[in-house]
Amino acid sequence: MTDATSAPASPPSRRARVRAPELIGKGGWLNTGEMSYTLADLRGRIVILDFWTFCCINCLHVLDELRELEEKHRDTVVIIGVHSPKFVHEAEHQSVVDAVERYGVHHPVLDDPELATWKQYAVRAWPTLVVIDPEGYVVAQHAGEGHAHAIAKLVEELETEHAAKGTLRRGDGPYVPPEPVATGLRFPGKALVLPSGHFLVSDSTRHQLVELEADGETVVRRIGSGVRGFGPDSFSEPQGLALLPDGKVIVADTVNHALRTYDPVSGAIETVAGTGRQWWQGSPTEGPALEVDLSSPWDVAWWADRVWIAMAGVHQLWTYDPATGTVGVAAGTTNEGLVDGPAAEAWFAQPSGLAAAGDRLWIADSETSALRYVERAGAGDGEGDGEGDVEDGFVIRTAVGAGLFDFGHRDGAAEQALLQHPLGVTALPDGSVAVSDTYNHALRRYDPASGEVTTLATDLREPSDAVLVGEDIVVVESARHRLTRLRLPDEAVRVEAVAHRTQREATEVAPGALTLDVVFTAPTGQKLDTRYGPSTRLLVSATPPELLAEGSGAGTDLHRELVLADGVTEGVLHVSAMAASCDDDPANEYPACHVHQQDWGVPVRVGDTGTSRLALVLAGLGA
Known part of the structure; x- marks a missing residue:
């Protein structure tokens, strides 16, 4: 889920000296032991700002992408989540407090209900990552998912550079975990009634299933280790539950990108679909269930003789057929709308x-x-x-x-x-x-x-x-x-x-021809790999559809000439971009490749003084 209005015409090099604006948020700080911080307090550390909102599945994906980097570079990197709401509910401070615990956010979060810091950094999309070097300068900005590898390489470069300069400061960061609260359930997601009359509940934040007696309160048993993981007795933020004809329960193991089954009689847990990896554009969309990647399955239901899956991560419905052990897309194009x-x-x-x-x-x-x-x-x-x-x-x-x-x-x-x-x-x-x-x-x-x-x-x-x-x-x-x-x-x-x-500043555009450029620069040490054809994809549409007289549809060029229709004065341009970059090492026959993707909703208002060019940055500055 994303949003945008405009972007710089082209990304400057990483060495451009752009001073990072101060961090401001009316809602205050979370996960800091009630301390407030300025960028001066963080000088000497590599700071990564994660502009997110908790309704956004892409933002939740980025939280998971950053976990390994956060742990590996804990003494040099400070990740700060800047919560920037879309929905009215997300601007409520207690809702942000809940979301930080619900999704296991283990770094400081600045609650910015009025989008003050968002505007200071000219952010246009959820999620956006901004990297600030130890001297307080912005050195990279990335919109969308799939940038963890590029940021990890940049962090290593910055560590080396600033250690040599004497400007890198190592040590503990400002994160202070909140006090745990004792409750029987913690942010439960979904529930069903078992044949016994008991309830089975996905206890999402504790990475477990919980069986309750018919009173809905008394705990009979907990299923799963309670530790986030993809092992034989581990879940990761499970959500949807559905009873299968054979009496087993199928579980949407959301952050593991998998389907599991749980046998209420034997207690056995089995993985039946998914690899544990997140699906990306270009991956198979059907085949043997244990060989096809899934993306944040959020709910499941038994209907039309198979399991239907609400595949929240790619805006589709999929199905799983236990009889054949296969999965496949049932509805949706991956376009969001x-x-x-x-x-x-x-x-x-x-x-x-x-x-x-x-x-x-x-x-x-x-x-x-x-x-x-x-x-x-x-x-x-x-x-x-x-x-x-x-x-x-x-x-x-x-x-x-x-x-x-x-x-x-x-x-x-x-x-x-x-x-x-x-x-x-x-x-x-x-x-x-x-x-x-x-x-x-x-x-x-x-x-x-x-x-x-x-x-x-x-x-x-x-x-x-x-x-x-x-x-x-x-x-x-x-x-x-x-x-x-x-x-x-x-x-x-x-x-x-x-x-x-949703209130978003509209971009003033001139009537008639409008040039669209999605700016992408491959991360350091990588290049666009065209050995097997184009490695970029661009899809453009509009709400209302009549806004675009020409230029809608899919293509492989990140440049598109659009024509706005006469008589339609405002609307939203929907832009979806993807780029795949691979390690630039001629000696490596099988280079590692990485997918970068983002969807934007760009509100536009047609006027005689408007721009005739719209540029959106998929990855810029220190990419």
Whole structure:
């Protein structure tokens, strides 16, 4: 999930002396023992600023990418997370405190709810990494994922250079871990009811599954070592759970990029899909399940005779077939957004919740704040206009949701109702759907028969899932670290409507021709590898689609000539770029290669005084 407005026309060399702006954040500092820091306090250390927001799956990937570097260079490198919110909920200080613990952030974090430091550094995308040398100068900036290798090499160069100059200071950093809190669950993710009547809960922050008695409180057993890992008894931030026909439970082992099974009878844990590595563009998208990389599977559901996977990390739905032991893409293009139609052409944005209900599979599509569903093409639900239907296969439709930038808490007719980053969805007995409306701290309901959205309950705390138990619904209150049992109400709660739109400064562009350049410089010691064809990819689209008269679509050149249509005065350009660089060593027949990728949403406003060139930096300065 990303955002952008503009970027420098070209990246200066790493040796350019650009003084780093000061670190400012109204929310204050976390993980520092209540101490505040300035860049002067950090002089002598290599500082890496990680501009992130906790709703963003790409940002969570970068947190994991940095863990090894953070440990290896702990005495010379200080990583500082600069939390820069997209959603209203993410600007709440306590929500940032929760997220830092939830995702195991083991470095200082500056809470910047007003984007003050973000603006000072001219950041345009989540995530962005900025490297500052021991003398306080910016030496590198990278947008997107896949830059850990380049930054690690740069850190080694800076260590050598500044040790020789006498400007490198080694020692302990400012990180102070918070005091642990004793609770039975800690940021639980998903839940299901076992045949025994007990609950099984993914205790995500503790890297375990927990079986609870029917009261939802008493711990029967903990499954997994509780230590982050990919061993035979280890998980890493597990999320989704689904009961299989053979009685086993399939687990979305999210940060391990894998599916595991757990046998409630024998206690056995088995890996059934994924390699433990994150999927990147160009990797296989189908094949033997244990040989294909996955990317942050967030939820799972048994539907249409196989396991469906909400593959949040690549904005797709995949399936796993236990009968054949294979996985493959079922829907989505990896482009981030809200586009309905045939499964292969649909766009998603971090699908995070699934629920099977007869001939539909419901989806909580979190970054578009949408409730969507899959059904067989030609099912004739009477709700769509028939456009995009195909004779066989599956079709994706949206019930509630407007896109990446519109969210809020508004009930009423589905076409104008609003959610805010929902993570869970539950099929109800009457054919309606309960939505765990996570950032609204509410449980919502959509009724396909009436087309209405109502609110079932409020004053929950980041609900991420819910399961039915008789006439009750049991909600996973993730940020209250508990399961909460509610009686399904006969009447909905009335909530005053609140609507929001992500506020981003629009780039003023001139009408007509617009040149788009994505700036990429291969990291030191690497080059673009063209031995087997182009190693770059560029995809451009727009919201509304009518904004672009020419230039949309995919290509391999990072330069594109666009033409803005007459009569459309504003919109968003969606730009997705990828570049693969390999070690530049002619003697090495099999050089190591690295993928750098980023998606931008660029708000534009057409005006006579606007620019005719838009440059976006994928990797610049010290790349």
